[in-house]
Amino acid sequence: MLMLQTKKTSAGFTLLELMITVAIVSILAAIAVPTYLNYTRRAYFTELVAATTPFKIGVVECYQNLGTITGCNGGSNNIPANITTTTGNVATAAVVNGVITVTPVAAHGILATDTYILTPLPVNNTITWSSSGGGVTNGYAS
Numbered sequence: 142m143l144m145l146q147t148k149k150t151s152a153g154f155t156l157l158e159l160m161i162t163v164a165i166v167s168i169l170a171a172i173a174v175p176t177y178l179n180y181t182r183r184a185y186f187t188e189l190v191a192a193t194t195p196f197k198i199g200v201v202e203c204y205q206n207l208g209t210i211t212g213c214n215g216g217s218n219n220i221p222a223n224i225t226t227t228t229g230n231v232a233t234a235a236v237v238n239g240v241i242t243v244t245p246v247a248a249h250g251i252l253a254t255d256t257y258i259l260t261p262l263p264v265n266n267t268i269t270w271s272s273s274g275g276g277v278t279n280g281y282a283s
Contacts, residue, residue, distance in 0.1 A: 179280070182250050186281035188230040189243045189257045195221045196234065196241045200261055201268050203239070210239035210261055245276070257282055 154162075199220030203213035215223035215236035224234035232244045232253065241259040245251050256274035276282050 178250060182279075183281050185230055185249045185251055186245065186255070186257070186276050189245050189276065190282050192224070192228075192231045192234055192243055193241050193257065193259055196236050197259065197270065200236065200239045200241065204261065204263060204268055205266075210263060213239040213261075242274070251276075251281070255279055255281065 196215070199218070200210070200213050203218035203220055204210055206218060207213065212218065213220060213236065215221065215234075220236050223236065224231055227246055230246050230248070230251075232246045234241070234243045236242075239261040243257045244253055245255055245257075247253045252275070255276040257276045258272065258274040260271045260273065261268045262271055272282065
């Protein structure tokens with residue numbers, strides 16, 4: 142009687158295969174996690190940028206009425222009142238002589254120092270805006 146021998150094959154992974162897989166996943170995570178965190182910070186900061194819209198409109202109206210940016214302050218000359226209590230992601234928002242400064246609520250990696258500042262630049266009876274502040278420096282807004 143002849144006996145046939147069958148060769149058993151392994152159904153698992155070798156240590157080298159597992160190490161390569163872990164290395165690939167680690168590299169992907171090292172790229173994806175910071176990108177995702179930056180994306181969520183920018184999305185969070187979008188509310189701050191949107192909060193400036195009524196103030197921008199008010200400053201433009203004030204400039205058209207007064208012929209100057211001086212005196213265009215929050216709560217006067219068709220400019221909405223300054224925000225002094227937390228509203229959503231906005232801790233405070235203020236307008237002084239046309240300059241709009243929005244301070245965020247510190248959360249999701251955004252710090253209170255990551256402000257968004259819009260400075261009006263009157264040229265030929267129109268206003269263009271220059272943005273600055275910690276949020277712009279960190280790339281959360283442009």
